[in-house]
Amino acid sequence: MIKLKQVSKVYPTGVKAIVGLNLEVEAGEFVFLVGPSGAGKSTLMKLLYRAEQPTTGQVFVGGVDVSHIPQGQLAGLRQRIGVVFQDYKLLPNRSVAENVAFTLKILGMSKGDIRQRVKAALDLVGLRDHMDALPQHLSGGQQQRICLARAIVNTPPMLICDEPTGNLDPETSWEIMRLLTKINMHGTTVIVATHNKLVVDNMRRRVITIDNGRMILDQARGVYSVGVN
Amino acid sequence: MIKLKQVSKVYPTGVKAIVGLNLEVEAGEFVFLVGPSGAGKSTLMKLLYRAEQPTTGQVFVGGVDVSHIPQGQLAGLRQRIGVVFQDYKLLPNRSVAENVAFTLKILGMSKGDIRQRVKAALDLVGLRDHMDALPQHLSGGQQQRICLARAIVNTPPMLICDEPTGNLDPETSWEIMRLLTKINMHGTTVIVATHNKLVVDNMRRRVITIDNGRMILDQARGVYSVGVN
Amino acid sequence: MESIKRYIRILEFIAEEAITSVRRSGWMSWIVIGTMFASLTILGGFWMVTDDLNVLARAIGSRVEILVFVKDGSSVAALDDEIRQLQGIEAVTPIPKEQAWKNLQKDLKTSMSFDNLLENNPLPNALKIKVVDPKDTPDIAEKIAKMSGVEEINYGKELLAKIQQIAGFTKFLGIAITVLLSIATMAVMSNTIRLTVQNRRREIEIMQLVGASDGFIRWPFLLEGAFFGLAGAAFTGLFLLFWRTVVLTRLQDLFPFIPLEDGTFSTMKVIGYILAIGVCMGAAGSLFSVKHYLKQNG
Amino acid sequence: MESIKRYIRILEFIAEEAITSVRRSGWMSWIVIGTMFASLTILGGFWMVTDDLNVLARAIGSRVEILVFVKDGSSVAALDDEIRQLQGIEAVTPIPKEQAWKNLQKDLKTSMSFDNLLENNPLPNALKIKVVDPKDTPDIAEKIAKMSGVEEINYGKELLAKIQQIAGFTKFLGIAITVLLSIATMAVMSNTIRLTVQNRRREIEIMQLVGASDGFIRWPFLLEGAFFGLAGAAFTGLFLLFWRTVVLTRLQDLFPFIPLEDGTFSTMKVIGYILAIGVCMGAAGSLFSVKHYLKQNG
Numbered sequence A, B: 001m002i003k004l005k006q007v008s009k010v011y012p013t014g015v016k017a018i019v020g021l022n023l024e025v026e027a028g029e030f031v032f033l034v035g036p037s038g039a040g041k042s043t044l045m046k047l048l049y050r051a052e053q054p055t056t057g058q059v060f061v062g063g064v065d066v067s068h069i070p071q072g073q074l075a076g077l078r079q080r081i082g083v084v085f086q087d088y089k090l091l092p093n094r095s096v097a098e099n100v101a102f103t104l105k106i107l108g109m110s111k112g113d114i115r116q117r118v119k120a121a122l123d124l125v126g127l128r129d130h131m132d133a134l135p136q137h138l139s140g141g142q143q144q145r146i147c148l149a150r151a152i153v154n155t156p157p158m159l160i161c162d163e164p165t166g167n168l169d170p171e172t173s174w175e176i177m178r179l180l181t182k183i184n185m186h187g188t189t190v191i192v193a194t195h196n197k198l199v200v201d202n203m204r205r206r207v208i209t210i211d212n213g214r215m216i217l218d219q220a221r222g223v224y225s226v227g228v229n
Numbered sequence C, D: 001m002e003s004i005k006r007y008i009r010i011l012e013f014i015a016e017e018a019i020t021s022v023r024r025s026g027w028m029s030w031i032v033i034g035t036m037f038a039s040l041t042i043l044g045g046f047w048m049v050t051d052d053l054n055v056l057a058r059a060i061g062s063r064v065e066i067l068v069f070v071k072d073g074s075s076v077a078a079l080d081d082e083i084r085q086l087q088g089i090e091a092v093t094p095i096p097k098e099q100a101w102k103n104l105q106k107d108l109k110t111s112m113s114f115d116n117l118l119e120n121n122p123l124p125n126a127l128k129i130k131v132v133d134p135k136d137t138p139d140i141a142e143k144i145a146k147m148s149g150v151e152e153i154n155y156g157k158e159l160l161a162k163i164q165q166i167a168g169f170t171k172f173l174g175i176a177i178t179v180l181l182s183i184a185t186m187a188v189m190s191n192t193i194r195l196t197v198q199n200r201r202r203e204i205e206i207m208q209l210v211g212a213s214d215g216f217i218r219w220p221f222l223l224e225g226a227f228f229g230l231a232g233a234a235f236t237g238l239f240l241l242f243w244r245t246v247v248l249t250r251l252q253d254l255f256p257f258i259p260l261e262d263g264t265f266s267t268m269k270v271i272g273y274i275l276a277i278g279v280c281m282g283a284a285g286s287l288f289s290v291k292h293y294l295k296q297n298g
């Protein structure tokens, strides 16, 4: 599903965010991405949905080299990847339901289908009651959950979650993790960047540890490793 | 230092975020504010620095009823409260150093003093190397730390941190907590809203648990209580 | 089948997006429409005034006449016929010398009667000729001069030259100002739209990241821009119509000597142009700036 | 002492903020300045054209003359002296009847010599009088009419009335258009500034939350708005100066009959107004919109 070959990313500012990274993720895997603040987790994820382009190396997603994808196919790629952004990226001035429905509307889905799917997704993240609220009128954790609902509503074959529980209490975090596990069991590839040691240590899934843009550990059924280097 | 008397907050949307809350915090205390997502923690904090006004009740900070403070004294109040916002609220297009210096500049501090203090603050949060970067070019956790540096640079008598470690790895989180403890030991009142069970359980400080806008628990040397209700 | 339905739904959604976007803009809409209105009214108003001035110039120009003095003894009627056969002649009016003599007296505004002083009228018979297009006057005059029976010809050569110079000057000025004004108007309009799009650059970025194609993002903005342009232009149209039918009519009652066109046709033409410019500039302004952001984040 | 230093540092910071804010705006600055330039040029250009038209109108008006026909046998010189004693007289030119007779012949453009037909000239002596202010013409004419030795008086009553009506009409039109144009320009300018401020509402909110006082937030915006207005107005000033000194001078070489003022003073006056309007509108526009956001989040 995902294959990174000797990928490096140097930002225009000169920061080396990813250095010579090789990585392979099978379809249907569940992967935790951990590492200290500024390690390069978000950058790695941005390369997958082509919010950034690698400086060198190749990034394959579903067999396609996304770093050389033509502009016209970009939208299609992103439609097939659900993303929980670290900073949510919710559309302001649109209700929670409209935010979640957006990804369905651009696919030209019928209104009936949209309504049904949006309600189901908001149910899953516990925001059914806040359907008509505006994102800026919700709490931090609630906004984070809208973002998750939007990422899963389209049942994409791949789900990228950048710190999906950073603003959630432990109980809700666990619910979200159970939800991600369920989605993963239906065949979706799930990649989660997180700092939540409790979650990582209890789930015992594949854990990839990144530090200073390098992969320093890749455990099959791993734990959150503190101070590896 | 802080005294809330029968405070309620109903948002214009009709949401009851705080219901009949009474609370007292002495000067120099260190208080954790915990509770599920949407419980009302951020709302409570917003009442303290008057980003929101209570619907009923009175909010005293430093002996002043901040809910009835005249417009002209509002800036002065906020200058005496350092705030780590849940959504960072960094000024875009200004470097990290400029963001941190802003709170000093509005006090009319001399350039030499400002430079010195900003460097010291950025050192404390581990961002000295990123002084001249723009916030939008930093990782989520780095942005969160800029916000903390800005809150403490002015050595305010009161520090309000809304989820200050949500995007930080456990190690960095602990460093931040040690920093907050040190600041607290110099006499600053510190209030921290957090979902970080590990931190709360290990620090054994006063823990106030909120749910559905009500205070349901106030432990002197408490732990994070899961599923209290 | 299903794919056609999909496209229809997407088109529907794009229209909806444009509409809600306009609605959500709130007071900003009014600022944009107001700016459009102001710019277009300046442009349209200037056009209409220029039109009026052209009419005025034509009216003055058409007052230039050719005066033909007929040789004593020649047939006035024959010359009249011959002249009428030329192209571009609007009217030929004979002025018998008796009448010319009386006119002269009147022109001199003197109460003394020439009749008393003179036995025989010193003036020749004359023909007053109106041409269709003042520009042809010199040519026609030359042709008439060659006809037999013409004693002398007079057509206010200097006056005509002056009028044509003035016409040339105002035409030059009019075109120059219109071009400058059009550029200014279009700059103001598209810039205003660009500022509103700039306001929503974050929204554009988010839409791109969740998989909206460039076309999908571009179209609602384009429609919105076109709508703002149309709305501003419509207000301008109403204003110009009001100006023409109410204000100018009143003014013409007050100052009846100002020769203005009936103007309905000309006003409609100007309003048509204004609507077109409004829509195009609104659409172009937003298209241009959306493209700017699409490239940045694509 | 320390408190004074503090205030100075804060003022310094406000100025710095304004400067960096302008710098950071990048292409947006140019859009704003361009819009200012466009609006102000329309306004200033119109003012200057109106000024020129006024000069033209005055020039035409001053060509109105009073023609006094002197009774046969009366002293032309005595009447001349008497008229010169009236107020508002610019020049009195005697026209001996011999000359008038020749002029008449020339006017009639006929090759026949009147001399051959007439022994004695039927025309009276005349005086041509220029007045300083065309408006006084009727009064002065009335006074002259009562003088002894005046046979008849003629001053183009209808023409004068017509010119005055036209002057009244253009003055009315000029004032109306200037007022409308000023409103439009100011609306466009302040709205453009408002859109740029709206663009930074989040910044304003953040500044408030970290303890910046309203004055502190307001001043840099105000200075920035004033700067944009000033910059736009400065470009307008350069353009108008160029227009006046280069373009109009060239045009006057081409069309020398157009009577235009020397214009340097008038241009400076217009540019002064334009600068003032630019600065005020820029400042007012940003002040107004910043206040809007300050209230919202205060």
Ligand SMILES: Nc1ncnc2c1ncn2[C@@H]1O[C@H](COP(=O)(O)OP(=O)(O)OP(=O)(O)O)[C@@H](O)[C@H]1O
Pocket (backbone or CB within 6 Å): A011, A012, A013, A015, A016, A017, A035, A036, A037, A038, A039, A040, A041, A042, A043, A044, A086, B136, B137, B138, B139, B140, B141, B142, B167, B168, B169
């Ligand atoms: N747009 C950008 N321009 C320049 N540098 C950037 C940009 N985004 C990130 N960086 C830098 O790249 C490095 C990696 O950032 P990244 O966001 O990938 O970290 P992260 O692992 O997600 O951290 P966190 O856990 O704090 O979110 C950091 O040093 C950061 O400052």
Ligand SMILES: Nc1ncnc2c1ncn2[C@@H]1O[C@H](COP(=O)(O)OP(=O)(O)OP(=O)(O)O)[C@@H](O)[C@H]1O
Pocket (backbone or CB within 6 Å): A136, A137, A138, A139, A140, A141, A142, A167, A168, A169, B011, B012, B013, B015, B016, B017, B035, B036, B037, B038, B039, B040, B041, B042, B043, B044, B086
């Ligand atoms: N500006 C607002 N307008 C309307 N409702 C709001 C607003 N802000 C918050 N709310 C609502 O008030 C309730 C409490 O929100 P608050 O932000 O205080 O929660 P919180 O405890 O901080 O949650 P979290 O841990 O997720 O940040 C929530 O139900 C939220 O939807």
Ligand SMILES: [Mg+2]
Pocket (backbone or CB within 6 Å): A041, A042, A043, A086, A162, B139, B140, B141
């Ligand atoms: Mg990150």
Ligand SMILES: [Mg+2]
Pocket (backbone or CB within 6 Å): A139, A140, A141, B041, B042, B043, B086, B162
């Ligand atoms: Mg919160």
